[in-house]
Amino acid sequence: MKEAIEKTKIVHIALAGNPNTGKSTIFNALTGAHQHVGNWPGVTVEKKVGDFHYKNKEFEITDLPGTYGLTAYSIDERIARDFLIESKPDVTVIVMDSTNLERNLYLAISVLELGRKIVLDLNMNDIAEHKGIKIDTEKIGKILNCPVVKTDAFHKIGLEELKAAILKATTFSSSQKELEFFVDYSEDVEIEISKIEKMLKSESIYPKRFLATRLLEGDPEIVHYLRQTSREFVVEEAMHVGRHLEKNFGYDMETWMIERRYNFIRGLLKESVKREKRSIKLNTSDKIDRVLTNKFLGIPIFLAVMWATFEITFSVGGWFANYIDAFFGWFAEVVTAGMDVIQAPMWLISFLTNGLIAGVGTVLVFLPNIMILFLAIAILEDSGYMARAAFVMDKLMHAIGLHGKSFIPMIIGFGCNVPAIMSTRTLSSEKDRILTILINPFMSCSARLPIYILFTSIFFKSNQGTIVFSLYFLGIAVAILSAKILKPIFFKHETAPLIMELPPYRLPTVKTSLIHTWERASAFLKKAGTVIVAGVVLVWFLASFPISTEYASQQTLIGHLGMFLAPIFKPAGFGFWQAAVALFFGVIAKETVVGTMGTLFGGESKLATILPQYFAPLSAYSFMIMSLLYIPCIARV
């Protein structure tokens, strides 16, 4: 009974931290499979929420975007700040890279200044120890008035201690003033801070000290907030005071305030961290970088990595795909046989086999390819190579008006445009994001892959990989061209700056990579399960009616539609009705193109023999190009 009561009170936790600190590893380790992915309201930034039990209590944990601070300058930081303010989590866990406490503590201090209870999680402690960094957690805890734990999420060390610390933090009863904590901003500034605090009178949302300090720094969002709550005079006063102080300091306020925070951190570290002098040798990560971002080798290596990724996708994925294909063929036969036994009507059998099973099969056949591609991307991302790819390619991307980081959504766009568009959130400028989204459909997404695979496996058996690679390349070229054209039309301003951390190379954990793979693959499956199957069923319907006609013949509805559309495609070399229909349905989702063709030519297994009667290699290639470049799928829209 007592247990049940305790369970009703859920402890809300927010997980904050710099990018590349192993935050998602910690999140996964704490919640396991108990997590769900959604979106933050209003923006396409992924929001992950999970839960776990500890000592008869239920904990709900929200993973905040990885940030370096809590300014209003990027969407991610704004989301994190708003969440901490509006949802008031009971405890905020700050995951830190133990090898780089100075920068990581800056975020911790920002969160403390927001008046939140925190737990400091010194992650990657093993690497820090290896580097000879000795951290006195007790001392840090005492100064910052919060529990501090060391973890090594990679090896699952310290997780129980982390949970205990979270529980302990909930019982910390500190006054608001203590929580707001203070970095001493120097006497002159402190006087002004307390003056502004008084002027703010009743303030229910933000801690007053936080407002006062950010106001002096000139944080645009805080200025906006105060103006909206008709406290313009406070803004005026702060601006006046700020100018006065700047004159005295010979420094701008923004620099002053940030510097004072870093000063505080330096003092804190001096007392709590000891560095053993170890011979400074080039660490492994730097050694790898010497090669991978080498002046001459950087770009060839990048291209090789991309090419290898696709080769693996095809060769290994194809092997699995054959078995799945065979299974569905067999399954359809079994169903047909079974239906015959119970004397089901012909149309029902046709619906199940030609419509439903063929539809689902179409989708699943390509699942292995897609999973492997996603896995490869996850490994590239988690290992830290993706940031290098952006580093190496930035100049090129910048030349076409995009951001080095736009490369990441573009690469993910090869998988599926939907998660790719979600990943554009890493771009801090709205304009870059929109442009990247606009040209993203030209990247050959995995949904087009089935089309390529089908056609290349029939027409270009000997050089399948190369032909597909050329299609990908063409997509990129068109994307670049349209970026060039669109950019000056829509956006006159320059692209966002590139300020990107190059994280140390890490061996990606199997679990994290698999989770990343699964997140994206399941997005694909969800889409496949709904839109695509519906599309295939619709095709079946159009292909079967009027009822007396032969399935998928020219006399059916679909035949008429195809005949109507076919002349349009004549110049491209495939002006016959089946191809036209297939492309037409591809608008619903690219995946259906192959499904439709399967249906129209009487079963997917027969495609290999039938298609050569209709297509020459050249027209097959142009068909693939057409699938690449025409209208994107509905799911994207």
Added chain:
Amino acid sequence: MSLSLTESVEDYLLEIFLITRQKKVARLKDLAKRRKVKMPSVVNALRNLMNDGLVEHEKYGYIELTENGLELAKKLYERHKTIYSFLHEVLDVDESMAESDAHKIEHYLHPGTLKKITDFMEFVRRSEREKHAKWHEHFVYFSKNGEIPDDCDMLSAKEKETAMGKQKKLGDLKKGSSGRILSIISDSSNSSIKARLMSMGMIPGAEVKVEKIAPLGDPIDILVKGYHLSLRKKEANQVIVEKIS
């Protein structure tokens, strides 16, 4: 010919020069009026100048400079003009005060100091003309209002320093060299860059090292506070560093 004349001799010489420029001829009484002294004093001073071979005094009270006297007077005039312009044009002292103070100061300045003042003024003029530096304008504003104007163009000031000393833009550092951050210039078109860089540890006093340059020449990879940060040269150039070895 040395310039080791007494203060009053210098003043007389300069005065005669100025009068002859205005009226073609200088007379004893003009001189007495301008110097606000009695005639006998003027006569006495002229005698000294004549002894030094700097002026000729003919009958009817006309005074003329000798060739040597003219040459010397021109030098004195240049010196006066330099100090006057420094006071009036650079420090924004009003005309009459600048004129009278110039008279007082000019006798005591070491030629070396005078040379520096001349250089400084030349620098002010050229930086305004060639680099469109506004900092002199801002100084005038500052001395009038006691406030640094809002649009104070730090870049020009920095560029001046960069040109003069070992201050460099981060983007100009060579691969492998290090620097200490002196300041980060805010970019008027994108105010967030400065804040982002600083919250990531790029604060004045922090040491940075250019680790790598991308194969295509841009961006660059710098090591700051123990981690790698990749920046385009454009952004890196907003960071002013002092080169250290």
